[in-house]
Amino acid sequence: MRTQRNPCTIMLSHSIKRSILVVFKSLSLCLLATRLLAQQAQKNEFTLSGKIANTEISTLEIHLFNADSQLIKTEFPNQQGEFNFEALPKGAYYFKIRRGQADLYNSEVIQVTQQHIVLPEIRINEQRLETVVINRSRPYIERHDGKLILNVESSLQNTGGSALEVLEKAPGVTVDGNNNIILRGKSNILVQIDGKNSPLTGEELANYLRGLPASAIDKIELITNPSAKYDAAGTAIINIKLKKGTNKGTNGSFSTALGAARYLKNNNSFSINHRNDKLNLFANYNFAYREAYNDLMIDRRFYKEGHLEKTFIQDNFFKFSSRNHNGKIGFDYNLTDKNLVGASVSFTSNVFKPFGDSKTTLMDSDCQPLNHTATLSQTDNITKNISANLNHKYRMDTLGSELSTDFDFIRYINASNQSFDTRTSDNNGAPIGTPYLLKGKTDGDLNIYALKSDWIKILPRGLKLETGFKTSYVKSDNDIKFYDHSTSPAVPDSNKSNHYIYQEYIHAAYGNVTKKWDKLKTVLGLRIENTNVTGTQLTTDQINKRKYTQLFPSVVFSYEFTADHNLEVNLSRRINRPNYQQLNPFKYYINATTYRVGNPDLNAQASQNYELTYSFKGKYIATLSYSKISDNITTVVKPILENGENINVQTEENLKSAAYYSLNLIAPLKLTNWWDINNNANFYYGSYTGNVSGTQINNIGNFTLDINSIHTLKLGKNFAAELAASYKATEVYAFARISPYWNVNIGLQKKFKEKNSLKLALTDAFNSNNRKGLTVYNNYEENFKSRREPRILTLSYSYNFGSSKSVQSRKTGAAEDLRQRAE
Known part of the structure; x- marks a missing residue:
């Protein structure tokens, strides 16, 4: 047994009780500050x-x-x-x-x-008015309260796509070849669904997002510098908010989409909602079937003392197919005018089947072929998820003060069968040795329990006090068994098999004080989190424990020079804990020379974040930001020697530090009444310091940029067209240099009587969205090129039915992002 502690975290020598006492003392000071400010604010009514x-x-x-x-x-x-x-x-x-x-x-x-505004007399002609409904056209990109918001349905390029494809097209967001989501150059992003943290990462998260249709998404929030009321995890937060019904009566929507390129894709969504003064019932169901491919070419070169020793030339073709079902059913009920209770149950069933055909040529130091290895791989992965939510909200007054409580239970079940058939031949095609047949089975079980409560007090004269707590428990149990079927009977392979149990307790409390003056707004926040993690490898009886308590302050200053000019300063400290997949040391094989493995010795990374944002007329926005990260968790592909053979391992390592400098610009333009443009540009510099595989880098990085421009054309007679173009320049990411790439998507829409619409979209119109890169270590060099399915033509139809009578939101106050109600 061995116990490890993170040397880069802030360790508190006091007990947890003493730490919590510090928080309550801080909150008491916040209350005192609130009273003092209230006495000075009467003139601002x-x-x-x-x-x-x-x-x-x-x-x-x-x-x-x-x-x-x-x-x-x-x-x-x-x-x-x-x-x-x-x-x-x-x-x-x-x-x-x-x-x-x-x-x-x-x-x-x-x-x-x-100080006092008197409106002109209001006259109502009820003989001509049954119900007035205002259709507010939402722009694709908005910014509110430090969040960049993407209104997914407002962009035709998202037609018929998946949630992962929407993120790939989002400004400042990239998805790398290992399915890691990167926001403005920062990795280790926390992804939320309706405000709830997703425990999935990497390939599992990518599979879930591939199966979630874009038609089920209302908006995506990009929160680059969250305040103390958010969980401290992640360098930034991406919150995917699903659609919900807000109209009275019975109403709903249906959509279907069919995409065609080399393979077929189909998305279907159905939702229904019934709402009256007391009760809101809702249900939705989504089904997606998708086939796609990735053609990955790799040139791997191994050196010894500066001289080329051997080369692997690999051609990897991967075909993916997935069938995803997900849905939700629930209710909200107003017990009284002040008490709202709700419950919901949701489910997901995803069958993901990747098939791989990998061909490897081994070449000597003179680049002459020695032998050829072919690996056929097949994986059947089934993931099932069920989650339940119970919630209660007590409205204390009409200003928006409230007390809300949520309890969540989530369970993921994962079963995977893998098979690998590897055969080696000489240059004439004659077999060398016997075929190597490897089969594996994985059983995974993940349970999450979470309880949180938030108290919001809205005071007169621009004062707001927020406080709350959250406690969660996570247990993951993964058992993977491999068998060598090259002989009969099959022999268990103990070197590849592993049984790993991960347990995590996190207890948190926070407090925020918000004060608005005539032109100035301040938000002061403090969050404390206690983390207790245990990872147990039953196969080797190895135990890794980490226990620490940390403080996470946040500060926001916002100043409104005039109605058109606003300046905001945002400071925060955050943490990114390695997840159970990154810590789990079981091996996921890709081909005969490559596998993925977790790293049980990973430390949590901590970051200091600073942002300065200027906005003009609420539309033109410039954000200058800087982040300093210690123990940066970085995905690497590194060479190792295993049983005398050269093997490449994809894993996570802690680099000593990383730093990010960025400038993000948002500039929408309205050239004519029928031509709107949304422009976004992100200029940033990433710098890395650390050691991997005997290779040291010191402040290695480069200046890079990515640009996104969306043109919307209103053609008349309810026709609209859209052209979206993006470009990403060369980026140095730790040991890797990623080449530039660009992409163009085209869309066309026809609306019929405001109830239904027909959309046609073409993605990657010029087959340009290919990824190339170079990774360099002291004695190793790897070039790769990834080609994914281009020119996907998608036709979709959507229909809205039922009542269009709007109803005011019952979620009052100014803390919508704290209320993770399942509606």
Whole structure:
């Protein structure tokens, strides 16, 4: 047994009780600061008032929303039709006048910048108005509260695609050849689904996202510098928010898509929602069938004392097929005007079958062929997931103060059968030795329990206090057995088999104080997390333990010079813990000379993050950021000697440090009434220091950029077209240099009576989205080129049915990203 502790984490010598006491003392100071600020803020109150004429007053309700469509207050007019909203912070608002289920009046956006604003008299003609519905066109890219938001359905290039393909096209996001998601040059990203952390990473996460249709996604949030109210894990957060029904009555949608290139693809989505004043019932189901391929060419060269010793030339063709079913059913019920309870159950079933045909030529020091090895591989991977959520929310007032609690249980079951048939021949095709037949079976079980509670208090005069806690337990049990079938009977291979159990406890508490003055807004946050991890290799009786407590402060300063000019400073500290796959030392074989293996000695990485963001008119945005990371977790492919043979191993290593400097620009343009352009450019420099496989690098990196431009053309008669182009320049990533690549996608849409639409999309129109790269160590060099399926033509149809009567959100207040309600 051996016990390891992370030398780069901040270790606290006090007990956990002492650490938690520190948090409560900090929160007490926050409360004291809140009271002091409240005494100084009376002069910043604003009032909005008006009068309604020519209609029955007694049954009217007036709902006030902020610019993010969050309900702020509800008022009722007096007998004279007068209404008044008091103690408002400065900002943008709009309101709705309702009678029963009908919207009688929808105001324009009102800029509240004066102490008292009196609106012109409001006159309502109910004889001409049954229900007023405002269709707000959402741009593809928005920024709110430090988050870059992609409205997926607003872009035709996402038609018929999967969630993984949407991410690959997202500005600043890349997916490398090992299925790692990288945001603005940063790896180790935390991916969330509806605000809940996904335990999947790497290939398993990629398989899930391949099976999730883009038609099921409402928006994607890119959070590059999260505050203390978010989990401290990950260098950044990508939150995929699925669609949900918001209209009263019964309504829903259906969509289907068929894609064709070398192989067929099919996505189908169905959702239904019934909502009234008390109850909201919802259900959805998605099915996706996809076939694709990846043609990977690799040139591996091994050196000894600077001289070429041998070369492997590999041609790897991988075909993937997947069948994914996922769905959700649940309800929300208003027990009283202040109490909301809800529950939901969701499931996923994914059958993923990759087939590999790898051909390897071994060449001597003079580049003359010695022999040829062919490996046929087949994997049948079945992943099943079921998750349940129970939630309760207590609304304390009409300002948005609330107490919410969530309990989640998630279980993943994974079963995988692998087979490898390896045969070697000479230059004349004559067999060398006997065929090597290897078969493996993996049984995996992952259980997650999580409980969290958040308390939000909205105070007058621009004050908000947030605090909460979260506790979670994760247990993963993976048992993999390999057998050598080259002889009869088959012989167990103890060198490749492994049984690994991973257990993780994380307990966290946080506090945030937000204060708004006339032009200045500040958010001060502190989060404390205690982590206790145990990894047990039953095969070798090796135990790795890590236990540590850390503090994660965050600070935001936002200053509004004028209504058009805003400057924001964002500082935070974050951690990235290695997940159970990265720690699990079992071997996943790709071909006769390559396999993937986890690293049980990985340490957690810590990062300091700084951002400066300037926005003009809320549309033109420039963000300058810097991150310093210690013990950077980096995916590497390195050469080793195993039983006297040269083998390549894909694994994770801790580099000593990494640093990222970036400038991100968002510049939408409206050239004409029918031509809109969304432009995004990310310029960044990544620098790495560390040692892998006997090779030392010191501040190695390069300046690079990626550009994304989306052109939307309104052609008339409900026709629209879209052209999306992207380019990524050469990037140095630790020991690897990735060559530039570019991509063009085209889309066309026709809408019919606002209820249904037909879309046609062509992805990678010029077969240019190919990846090439070079990895260099002291005695090893690898060139690779990856070609994936181009020119996928997809036709999709979507239909919306049911009621279109809108209803105000019951999730009041300004903390939507804290409320992970399953709706």
